[in-house]
Amino acid sequence: MKRLFGTDGIRGVVGELMTPGFGVEMGMAIGTFLGKGKIVIATDTRTTKDMMKNAVVSGVVSTGIDVLDLGIAPTPALQFAIPYFKADLGVIITASHNPPNFNGIKCIDGDGTELPREKEEKIENIFFKKKYKYAGWENIGKISNEKINEEYVNAIKKQVNVDLIKKAGLKVVLDCANGAGCFTAPYLLESLGCRVVALNAQPMGVPAHNSEPTPENLQELVKTVKAVGADLGIAHDGDADRAVFVDEKGNYIPGEKTLAFLAGEIVRENKGGLVVTAVSSSSSVEEVVKKYGGEVEYTKVGSPIIARVMRKKKGVFGGEENGGLIFPSFQYCRDGGMAAAKVLEVMAKSKKTLSELIASVPTYFLYKTKIPCPEEKKEKVMEIFIELMKKEKHKLNTIDGVKVCTDKGWMLVRPSGTEPIYRIFAESKNMEEAKNLAEKGKKMIEKIVEKG
Numbered sequence: 001m002k003r004l005f006g007t008d009g010i011r012g013v014v015g016e017l018m019t020p021g022f023g024v025e026m027g028m029a030i031g032t033f034l035g036k037g038k039i040v041i042a043t044d045t046r047t048t049k050d051m052m053k054n055a056v057v058s059g060v061v062s063t064g065i066d067v068l069d070l071g072i073a074p075t076p077a078l079q080f081a082i083p084y085f086k087a088d089l090g091v092i093i094t095a096s097h098n099p100p101n102f103n104g105i106k107c108i109d110g111d112g113t114e115l116p117r118e119k120e121e122k123i124e125n126i127f128f129k130k131k132y133k134y135a136g137w138e139n140i141g142k143i144s145n146e147k148i149n150e151e152y153v154n155a156i157k158k159q160v161n162v163d164l165i166k167k168a169g170l171k172v173v174l175d176c177a178n179g180a181g182c183f184t185a186p187y188l189l190e191s192l193g194c195r196v197v198a199l200n201a202q203p204m205g206v207p208a209h210n211s212e213p214t215p216e217n218l219q220e221l222v223k224t225v226k227a228v229g230a231d232l233g234i235a236h237d238g239d240a241d242r243a244v245f246v247d248e249k250g251n252y253i254p255g256e257k258t259l260a261f262l263a264g265e266i267v268r269e270n271k272g273g274l275v276v277t278a279v280s281s282s283s284s285v286e287e288v289v290k291k292y293g294g295e296v297e298y299t300k301v302g303s304p305i306i307a308r309v310m311r312k313k314k315g316v317f318g319g320e321e322n323g324g325l326i327f328p329s330f331q332y333c334r335d336g337g338m339a340a341a342k343v344l345e346v347m348a349k350s351k352k353t354l355s356e357l358i359a360s361v362p363t364y365f366l367y368k369t370k371i372p373c374p375e376e377k378k379e380k381v382m383e384i385f386i387e388l389m390k391k392e393k394h395k396l397n398t399i400d401g402v403k404v405c406t407d408k409g410w411m412l413v414r415p416s417g418t419e420p421i422y423r424i425f426a427e428s429k430n431m432e433e434a435k436n437l438a439e440k441g442k443k444m445i446e447k448i449v450e451k452g
């Protein structure tokens with residue numbers, strides 16, 4: 001069966017996959033799947049937000065489900081709204097960091113975590129078979145408008161020591177990427193006593209820079225942190241479920257360093273505990289977590305999977321290396337606002353600069369490469385590769401592709417879900433070793449593919 005939902009909901013170009021007709025039918029499929037109850041819906045700031053939202057809402061109410069429309073809100077605020085309004089499901093109209101000609105539809109389960117794959121399949125099944133349930137004119141769902149952003153900000157503040165952060169009086173340059181964070185992040189930081197210089201805080205559908213928070217896209221933030229002598233810079237992506245940081249010297253902090261640093265802090269606060277992250281994450285996370293007496297559990301790549309494992313195994317923290325951080329004391333989803341508040345709290349508590357704090361995280365180097373492999377050979381190639389690695393007596397993790405742990409570092413070989421290739425990642429304490437490991441893996445895969 002064809003798939004519509006990827007790891008982060010349905011994404012597509014407006015006018016191609018993302019049309020009003022598609023929105024209506026997806027709304028009908030979601031409503032039919034739910035059967036009864038109510039949903040909450042929100043959007044990011046894209047120019048097509050209302051077109052897609054109104055289409056989805058129209059489809060949902062046709063099945064007899066009520067809709068609370070929250071307007072523009074970050075994805076984590078929408079997730080917070082589900083238990084807040086006792087809704088049965090959430091829908092967020094966003095394509096996160098994708099360019100402005102994209103939009104997307106993501107469903108959140110009644111527990112505030114992204115819908116698991118089995119439920120997405122049920123919705124896809126209804127969509128492809130067009131087995132929609134119509135409620136009839138007398139039972140059409142009701143649409144009402146509600147607000148969540150202020151409550152979401154207040155709820156984050158209950159998670160941190162507000163007085164302590166206020167006392168520190170930190171100066172922050174904030175880059176909202178003209179996204180949904182414009183409606184929460186400046187207010188959160190100001191109410192935590194920060195002096196805020198806000199960049200790209202106008203909620204325009206066409207952002208001033210691409211909203212993927214990479215070093216290339218955050219040049220203005222880096223420059224401004226240095227120019228105004230700020231204590232740190234914070235950037236969100238388009239739907240503000242992620243946060244990345246810049247230190248007081250204007251250094252962009254890679255996401256895996258923030259992940260490892262916060263994992264260490266939270267494990268230390270909890271005097272131990274489980275941290276959950278994807279098998280592709282840096283060894284720096286495990287190194288820091290173990291130092292403070294915690295453990296790491298590795299999962300398949302994808303934040304919904306990480307969140308569900310955290311819930312099941314009572315993890316104290318989790319996340320991804322792209323700035324998607326999950327704080328279970330608040331909610332089981334990536335939360336850019338919560339990540340910002342937590343970093344401010346750690347800075348205030350320690351009275352250290354962000355560069356000093358991050359310096360405690362060991363540096364590893366990641367090398368990436370890829371190798372072509374025909375789709376029909378992928379499974380067999382992987383089997384043979386695993387057998388060869390077993391003979392070399394390396395520690396293996398096969399939860400997502402195969403991760404080979406050696407004394408010099410690790411190598412991860414994963415089949416691409418969208419292209420006829422294998423992706424190879426290797427990490428080590430020096431770049432040369434990482435490259436050697438990856439190239440060794442690449443040669444082995446190449447040989448196996450040739451032998452066929």
Ligand code: MG
Pocket residue numbers: 096097237238239240241242
């Ligand atoms: Mg996002």
